[in-house]
Amino acid sequence: MIPFNKPFIIGKELAYIQDAVASGKLSGNGKYTQLAQAFFEEKYHIKKALLTSSCTDALEMAAILIGIEHGDEVIMPSYTFVSTANAFVLRGAKIVFADSRSDHPGVNEGRLKSLITERTKAIVPVHYAGVSCDMDMIMDVASAHNLFVIEDAAQAIESSYTSRNGKKLPLGSIGHLATFSFHETKNISSGEGGLLAINDEQFINRAEIIWEKGTNRASFFRGEINKYGWVDIGSSFLPSEITAAFLWAQLEHMQEIQHKRIQIWERYNTNFSSKLESFGIRTPTIPSYADNNAHMYYIIANDESQRDYVLKRMKEIGILAVFHYLGLHTSDFFVNYHDGRTLPWADLYSETVIRMPFYFELTIEQVDLICQALLDILIEYQN
Numbered sequence: 001m002i003p004f005n006k007p008f009i010i011g012k013e014l015a016y017i018q019d020a021v022a023s024g025k026l027s028g029n030g031k032y033t034q035l036a037q038a039f040f041e042e043k044y045h046i047k048k049a050l051l052t053s054s055c056t057d058a059l060e061m062a063a064i065l066i067g068i069e070h071g072d073e074v075i076m077p078s079y080t081f082v083s084t085a086n087a088f089v090l091r092g093a094k095i096v097f098a099d100s101r102s103d104h105p106g107v108n109e110g111r112l113k114s115l116i117t118e119r120t121k122a123i124v125p126v127h128y129a130g131v132s133c134d135m136d137m138i139m140d141v142a143s144a145h146n147l148f149v150i151e152d153a154a155q156a157i158e159s160s161y162t163s164r165n166g167k168k169l170p171l172g173s174i175g176h177l178a179t180f181s182f183h184e185t186k187n188i189s190s191g192e193g194g195l196l197a198i199n200d201e202q203f204i205n206r207a208e209i210i211w212e213k214g215t216n217r218a219s220f221f222r223g224e225i226n227k228y229g230w231v232d233i234g235s236s237f238l239p240s241e242i243t244a245a246f247l248w249a250q251l252e253h254m255q256e257i258q259h260k261r262i263q264i265w266e267r268y269n270t271n272f273s274s275k276l277e278s279f280g281i282r283t284p285t286i287p288s289y290a291d292n293n294a295h296m297y298y299i300i301a302n303d304e305s306q307r308d309y310v311l312k313r314m315k316e317i318g319i320l321a322v323f324h325y326l327g328l329h330t331s332d333f334f335v336n337y338h339d340g341r342t343l344p345w346a347d348l349y350s351e352t353v354i355r356m357p358f359y360f361e362l363t364i365e366q367v368d369l370i371c372q373a374l375l376d377i378l379i380e381y382q383n
């Protein structure tokens, strides 16, 4: 049986957790939290990083920070995870869903401008599969209309965007705010976990307060004030040191993890390139301005019935390939709020994307076996 995903231990995860226990401080914002935050700030040129219990939490913090009020509009792709939208819905926002690109499940940047109204407050691009959106285009449209940009970089650790002026910018360092995920299915994991990246300095002080239940405790612990109390709204968004210790061990070994993931990605791609076209199946497109962080290997089936057949037969032979998002504009929760625009590309990817098994411990031999099994199933389907 080959699962779709499998958590793994890369190094000192358990030793660091033991160390955290021995240190006598297990609640949040301790040594390992600070190590992880400094790592993001230094490596990705993020002004201030705050660890959270999930990317969902980081998105909720972002929605509070940009001051979303009832009726404010937020533009984002329909083809994304529930949390991208839910975080803003919780603050009363009206979500305006954008369609995906024809060549890639990411948002169609060229169409964003047509969705902006007087009430628009923010754009939330999602770097699908860790592949960058065209950020110059998004930042230009946002700055022309005074909008905030929050990058949903849940899948985008260690990926980058090459700007029009030739500068390579880490994803998560471009928008006013950005969010990462360390869920067990992401490249770097702590089971559940996330991070809020703050690139616009005006948000730093308030973010720390929201993070710590609406109190100025972070500032108190740095000795900047002599008592702390309730100063704003907030919640308990910070993870415990157990989570941070696990995460730090994975961050320390990120190069090794990424090296292996890229090998797996390349092997899928080499095995599939030229072989899938005759079945009407597409392999991933990576625009020239984007990097590949090997978050995911996906293929786009010819149609829903071919996709469903492949998933069913793969499962029967013990290989768990899976579908991905169902466009949020058609979801049970949102369908009655949606303005009725058709989003044909989001619909298409909802019906046709297949994600292949992808995890650190997957061997090259297993990748070859999976690819051969898929090709056999496609021939079977044709006949």
Ligand SMILES: *Cc1c(COP(=O)(O)O)cnc(C)c1O
Residues within 6 Å of the ligand: 053, 054, 055, 056, 057, 080, 081, 083, 084, 126, 152, 154, 155, 180, 181, 182, 183, 192, 193, 194
């Ligand atoms: C995984 C993911 C999330 C949610 O991350 P959690 O850490 O599980 O909250 C949000 N957006 C995208 C695009 C994701 O892939």
